[in-house]
Amino acid sequence: MNWLTQTLGSAIGKKLLMAITGLSFIGFLAAHLAGNLTIYGGKDAFNSYAEHLHALGPLLTVAELGLLTFALIHVLTGALLFYQNWRARPTRYAVDRSSGGRSIGSRTMPYTGVIILAFVIFHLINFSFVDKRHITIFELVASAFQNPLYVVAYVAAMVVVALHVSHGFWSLFQTLGANHPKYMPAITIIGLGLSLVFAIGFGFIPVYILFIA
Amino acid sequence: MTKTINITLKIWRQKGPEAKGRLETANAANISTDMSFLEMLDVVNEKLTVDGKEPIAFESDCREGICGSCGCVVNGEAHGPEKGTSLCQLHMRHFNDGDTIVIEPWRARAFPIIKDLIVDRAALDDLIRAGGYISVNTGSAPDANTLPVPQRDAELAFDAAACIGCGACIAACPNASAMLFVGAKVSHMALLPQGRPEAAKRALSMVGKMDDLAFGNCSNHKECEAVCPKEISITNIARLNREYIKAGFGSAEK
C-alpha cells in the first residue's frame, strides 16, 4: 500500500476524512442558510439571490461536484466506520449504561447521518432536479410549503441535522488534534450554538411560508 | 458500627474460550460495607467452594489500584459506578441492601474470554511491542538534568504514564476502540525528549497494530475518559491524532 492510502485508511485517517468533509458541509450549510435568509426580503430578493448564484455558472458546477465527492467520501467512510465499530464488539453487554461520556448526538451519528442522506435526496428532487423554465424558485418553494406534510418533514430534518452537528462540530476538532484547554470550551459552545442556528434558521423558513408569508 | 448488606449477583459464567456463557444468579449474603468489590466476590467464592461448586474466575493482583489486573463491567459500567476507581478499590458501601448487580467481563473482539470474568488482554502487550518503548543504550545512568524537561511537559507525560493498562477504556467504548490506551502511551513518550527520536515511527506503528488487532475506531464518545481509573484525559487522544498526522504527512517514516 502506498503511504497516502495507508495513512488515510487507518483508524485515524478515516476519521480525518470524516472531519474534513464534515467541516466543509458545515461551511456549506452556513453559506446556504445565509442565502436562504433572503426569502424574508420577499419574492424578488429570493429570486434575485438564486439568479446571482446561478450566474456563477461553471464555478457553481465545480462547487457542486466538490460537494458530491465529499458527500460520497463522508457517507462511504461513515458506513465503513459503522460496520467496523459494530464488528469490534461481537457480544453486546447485557446492561449497557453510559458512564457520562456519550451524548444523544454522539450515540445517533450513524442514524442521523442516514436520515440526512435521505433528506438531501428528497430535497434535491423537490427543488433542484425540477424544470424551472416556467416557474420561479420562489413560487416553487412557496407552493411546496403549502403542504403541511412537507413543512413537518423539513422541520424534522433540520432537527436531525442539528443533532448531527451538535456532536460533529467539537468532534471534528478533537479528530484534527485541536483539543486545547484554552479553546475547547469555546469550540463546544460554538458547536451547540451552530446546531441551534441551523435548526431555527432553516427550520423556520417552511413555517414562515405556511403560516405567515 | 459495620453495616452488612445482602445483594443478588447476576454473573457471567463461561467455562472456557469456546464455551457458551450465560448470566447466572448468586447471592452475596451478609456483606460488610467496608469490603471491596473483590472481597465480596471472595466471600461468594468461599461459599461456592464449600458447596462443592466451581468458584467464579476473576482477575486481581495488587488490590490497591496500581497493577491493572482487575476489572469487570458492573451494572453496565467498567469498574463500577465510582469515578477514578478500579474495581479493587470500589467499596460495597456504594451499594444498597437488596440491590441486584450484573457483572460482565470486558467485551471486545480483541479481548477473547478465557473463563468467566477473565479476558485475554494480550492485545495490549502487542500494542506496547509495536511502539510503546524507547530505544537507548543501557549502561551507566546519565547525569540528572542533562536533558531539561519543562515542568508542564513532565506533568502531562506523567498523567499519561499513569495508565495501568487495565483495558477499561476499551471495555467502555461503544466501538471497543483502544485510542485512549494508545493515546496515553504515545503521549507519555512524545512529550519527553527521550521519546522524540522514535515519535513518528511509534505513532504509525502503534496505530497500524491497533487496526490489525480489530479494535474499533474512535467516535469521540468520551466514555473511556469517564471510566478510566486513572482519569486519563482524551486530550491524549487529540495528541495522538496530532502525532499521527505529523508522522503520516510530515515525516519520511512509512
Ligand code: HEM
Ligand atoms: C449536512 C450534512 C452533514 C454534516 C454537516 C456532517 C458533519 C459531520 C461531522 C462534522 C462529523 C464529525 C467528524 C469527526 O468526528 O471527526 C460527522 C460524523 C459522522 N457523519 Fe456526518 N455530516 C453530514 C451528513 C452525513 C451523512 C449523509 C451521513 C451518512 C449517511 C453521515 C454520517 C456520519 C457518521 C456515521 C459520522 C460518525 C463517524 C464516527 O465518528 O465514527 N453524515 N459528520
Ligand code: FES
Ligand atoms: S487488582 Fe491491581 S488494580 Fe485492581
